[in-house]
Amino acid sequence: MDEFELIGRYFKTLTPERRDVRLGIGDDAALLKLPDGHELAVTTDTLVAGRHYPEDTAPYDVGWKSLAANLSDLAAMGAEPRWFTLALTLRFADPEWLSGFATGLRDMAVQAGVALVGGDTTQGPPSITITAMGTVPVGEAIRRSGAKPGDVVCVTGTLGDAALALSRLENKELPQFLRRRLERPTPRIKSGAALRGVAHAAIDISDGLAGDLSHILEASGVGAEIQAAALPMSEEFRSLTEPSERLQFQAAGGDDYELCLCIPPDKLRAMRRKLDVPLTEIGRITREPELRILDADGAVVPFEPFGYRHFS
């Protein structure tokens, strides 16, 4: 089997057809049509086997998550995902692995309505690079740099599930819900789009709440006070953790792929009604350029806002 057959067999007709794909896989480049009055949003992410996921991860989950992680970045901009390219490097063309990977990738693509428009399949140490593209009306993208003192800091969904699951992967009694939160995250695409024109800033929580929120604070030149007790948790998370260990999972653990956003207080209620996921207030943006996490008594919790970083 050569590269071309491989790509053809597994990927060429894998994902939804879109009318804005004027020319898909099979030429020197894909041709794509943006709607008038829109900007292109582009993001790229690499997953290296053995580093970003265990080599024995189910190929379905690798396919799902590699696309979901990129779509989550588009969601955080308020962009509508449309297309993606896939650069897939494999040691050898294992049909079983490829089939599982392609199915997971397809299911995420179908759920999000995005089309695979190009790619490159090469032999080498396994890694996956996806470049996802979406569109957003001109000037309406949600950036990291717009947070203002007084804004409410919110997150979608629950925090800590994925990090907890990662720490207990060997546990056979780990609830399926938690495992799925780690292995098949749901990018908050609709929430991101709904937040356009309302949220002052947003980021997706892939590296941990504290680290990712810090990016907003730096870009906006502000600080934040976060109430540790306000961080939303799932029932499964609550039942499997001691209170003393929760903050580490919820604020430092990555892979949640929820959105963290800053929104004027008077917009919170309307936005809560509009979103299809829970939106939880966890703190406030402050003028003082510092991230402080407070316990129930209002005391600062000593906490290093590190997320997942490479080369560190």
Place this chain on the structure above:
Amino acid sequence: MDEFELIGRYFKTLTPERRDVRLGIGDDAALLKLPDGHELAVTTDTLVAGRHYPEDTAPYDVGWKSLAANLSDLAAMGAEPRWFTLALTLRFADPEWLSGFATGLRDMAVQAGVALVGGDTTQGPPSITITAMGTVPVGEAIRRSGAKPGDVVCVTGTLGDAALALSRLENKELPQFLRRRLERPTPRIKSGAALRGVAHAAIDISDGLAGDLSHILEASGVGAEIQAAALPMSEEFRSLTEPSERLQFQAAGGDDYELCLCIPPDKLRAMRRKLDVPLTEIGRITREPELRILDADGAVVPFEPFGYRHFS
């Protein structure tokens, strides 16, 4: 040094500023503005160290070529390159290697006027994935599928230089010209743009003339007769090869990054005057769906139209 410092230091301000970059590196996604009436052209390529280039290749050349290869794909569509993303995987953050790589990447980016708008730097077995984006007026892209019987088959520049250089890399007396043809190819961006509305089909020759031309023939449902003696060669190539070995280098060897195109005979002369590189007629498109390479006596040269293929 962590991932973020790394990216910041070497890449954030590396490439030309462009007014159509509304938001560059540093948010969840880049925001890019296409001109009205244009489509987006997207292509992606991965280079794996030790497979696509020797691990001891000068980092400058790795940076240059990884971008040039992608821009060559855009050139083959007649697209105007604008932006690219970089997914860079490294075993460790070697400042000297990174500096060389970044300089080569920058020099190619400056020459082509393209801006780096996003990326991901991860630790792992070295590889480089670039996704290049450009624009083309709606409906004007040059596809592979438009070749018609009677069209002249042409190539830009000369063929075989890169493959010859690759086979003689250890030879210290290898002319610098040939080495540069392999290590710092020039994407034919201006030629591609000039061919819009004139050429019926085009492809870039990265995997070898015969293999790449075969893609045009398959996509167009036609064949071609190519005159082996007509394949353009550089003086350096001529002086270092025996006639008997030339066809292998020129028709099967990859990495030339010239354009192969199909054009109506009556347009050839005007196009030759317009291009800033030589345009050589090498054969004709035929109705019979077969690629035949003919010698000076008109006899078919036995030749397998294979190019560089993975997993084969």
